[in-house]
Amino acid sequence: MPKDHGIGASIKRREDVRFLTGAGNYTDDINIRCQAYVYFLRSDVAHGKLNKVDTSAASKMPGVVRIFTGADFAAVGGIPCGWQVTDRHGEPMKEPAHPVLAQGKVRHVGDPIAAVVADTLEQARDAAEAIELDIQELPAVVNMKAAVQSGSALVHDDIGTNLCYDWGFVEENKAAVDEAIKNAAHVTTLELVNNRLVANPMEPRVCVGDYSRATDDHTLYTTSQNPHVIRLLMGAFVLGIPEHKLRVVAPDVGGGFGTKIFHYAEEAFCTFAAKACNRPVKWTASRSEAFMSDAHGRDHVTKIELALDKDNNFTAIRTETYANMGAYLSTFAPSVPTWLHGTLMAGNYRTPLIYVNVKAVFTNTVPVDAYRGAGRPEATYQIERVVDKAARELGVDPIALRRQNFIKPDQYPYQTPVAVAYDTGNYDATMDKLIEIADLAGFEKRKKASAAKGLLRGLGVNCYIEACGIAPSNLVGQLGARAGLYESATVRVNATGGIVVMTGSHSHGQGHETAFPQVISEMLGIDESMIEIVHGDTSKVPMGMGTYGSRSLAVGGSAMVRATEKILRKAKKIAAHLMEASDGDIEVKDGRFHVAGTDKSVAWGDVTLAAYVPHNYPLEDIEPGLEETAFYDPSNFTYPAGAYACEVELDPETGRVTIERFAAADDFGNVVNPMIVAGQVHGGIAQGVGQALMEGAVYDDNGQLLTGSYMDYAMPRATDVPFYQVDHSCVTPCTHNPLGVKGCGEAGAIGSPPAVVNAVLDALNSGGIKIDHIDMPVSPSRVWAAIQKAKA
């Protein structure tokens, strides 16, 4: 029988009751007495010199409290970048200023120029229309390769180049890699684009700034994945407010996908303006604003070469990538194409020599930063596409080629040539499982059935590995992170035995309120209903780093385990005292403390009551109370891995591709709640399918965003994805965290795009239409155009 509580039980998500009945408390639900509203006047040109911003007429409009421009922020800091990358030549990346409101120049469509605070939003918009602007339009920098040619217009004049950094990894291996490619029996080359995406969480960004004149305390309510990080960055680098005078609250958050990690100008603005206006100030992004101000994701243009020896062993990989940074450096932007991408270029394979070159480029577009998977999908896509192409060129089975080059189970820990060391894994196991759940044996039959309908059926298979559970602080510090990446938890046991856990992880759809109690329930033998999770408020929770990089359970959960272990140690002492036994003899079972080998026991509640009503208590040994805090800093990344298969049907007449089957066999290490894990995989695959077939943010040559709404930005819907076959029974537990967990939040988005594209190309090539590659999104018109070209 499946477990009904504790680790491994598919308990329904308790938070869904409030989410699905409209009882959630999102930032936009927070309204403070006397609050004013801000409307941001945003640039409608991509690049221009701000000659004049005249607010005099607008300031006199009805309801206007105050209008702010760049000049009002001259005395405060700019939006900081949280990661410094060092280039091939040992030089730090170029780090241009990022003002809260534009100063001197506008650099992308959507760049905020002025902010009107008024009694109502409509009044603020009316006044914004009365602001007189004189913008001298400049040539827009859009194409990355053109941007780094001399003579290009400059996004930031003061740094004298559009090249943020030119990164080589591992630079010392470059010559050897070049040599290996020169001497290879076969080299497969592929040029591809990892399309720019907009995360599009259901809830757009919102913030409310509040200030108390009585106490000089600031509060910011914001749609964030990591309120402490916002408090640190905004307090220390932008506004100069110490932590104890600044509270940041991220209440229920309706999806983040990475784009709510970063510190945004609107947050600093609302905090600043609340004091300046002495009124709470609220901003709620419209969907149109979200498209032009939320950090975008991906946007890499890559050339990859895979070298093989005469026996089809991989001998080297060389890549050159142009990575779009957009107009300013968003919080973690520099890390995404480098440390989150280059270090994963070994994939699941024993390729001994790897060299990754990344040129990060400024353009007049919205800043680009982490989006579900962040760097790892880009790495996976390149590797798994080039391996597939190599198999086709060599006429070998793509699964066999992969297996032949897998890192084998007896090779762990496996030191890759790109810095990271995988602790554990078993890629043949997940591939075997995939073949079973995807029913690859039945593929040929299904292919015939498709053919009878005039449709081409294709099968795409790929593997993936990712590094998550980020991250060892000392390591990321060496790599340029300007923050630590530990996590914290306080476990507060109340007198009558109930528990409140204050976690630095933040839940914005992941189900922590359900899964975290399962872990404690397993450890203490008490019911989940006795455990409550508190997160998202810097005034309640110890300093935490938040949720991204599939780190919550692996890092935040580990901190909670460590704190609970401390609780257990102390509780055992109390229990021993109550039963006049020695600590070492106390065992915990089913919520009771037993003296081993006797029938003596006390209940959990007896112990917790004793801790707070210490009448009969070892006061000379231990303090009263039962509350413990732990910070956990991981010693390595975790390495979830797996194998994915996608089956598509392709209509050769129209180019339309439909996903008929999708299977995912993942190794996430130990699994706490299989239902939640399956949900994370489903959502990730939907986003990966979206990237592969539909989504793509497109700018024209003038830097206008052509996909500024859902009329042109294609989001996948339920009817675009099939019922998935997912499995996470192939478990190699993580070797270095107490739960043996690896993280599952990003896998679906990382592993699925190559499966889809490989399937499309299989459908075409096996149908006699020879096509090497089609860039994502593989839209009907692109497929049709590729077919026409192949036929010509």
Added chain:
Amino acid sequence: MYNFDFVKPKTLAEAAAAMAGDEAQALGGGQTLIPSLKARLASPTTLVSLGGIKEMVGVCTGDDGSTCIGGATTHGAVAKDAAKLYPALAKLAAGIGDPAVRNRGTIGGSLANNDPAACYPSAALASGATIVTNTRKIAADDYFQGMFTTALDAGEIVTEVRFPVPEKAAYIKFEQPASRFALTGVFVAKYKDGVRVAVTGASEGGVFRWKEAEAALSKDFSAKALAGLSASADGMITDLHGTAAYRAHLVGVLTRRAVEAAA
């Protein structure tokens, strides 16, 4: 949104009077108009909601056998109530947007707006429908005058649309991946006296009749009859979602599929 006055008349006469006011604008289901108000792209002084006018709502059969649809009838109502009378039309209505859009959006609003990618214009043109307004009757062939342009005068209200019922018909929509409007859509209707083929989504000139296909299909209503015919890419739309050549190609494919599906 800018401020506006809102009226909800109960009769057509009251509505016509309200529409005579300066910068008054009809409000059907608001599925197109409300987003443009929110984006401050329109600034009517008065919105005249048509949803309360009973005579403008509903589906019935006219004396001449045509299917008559009130100008304020929602897509959802057409999908349900025209299912027996004119199945291809009902199916088209059932494929517009999503349930929320269908339960609000109206046929009058769709035809007045004449979005070049909208579905209804192809049905009206292929059926040789009559667009009835508060002042006159307009033949579909005269009504559509290019994208977002119609024969309607300022303040004129579409009160009813009369569709002669064909022997066989089908609408095939190839969805634009983002908006799910028609990237290209083809409505084929076979009448006793000939076949009409109307194409939406494809042309810079809005909905149009593909006369060559009509001639061929009028002689022989079969997919074979279309062999060798292709629509010209001249004047077709090129955008992010497809080139003119792609759309021209789709016109041929979808016309054939519509003929095959016609019932």
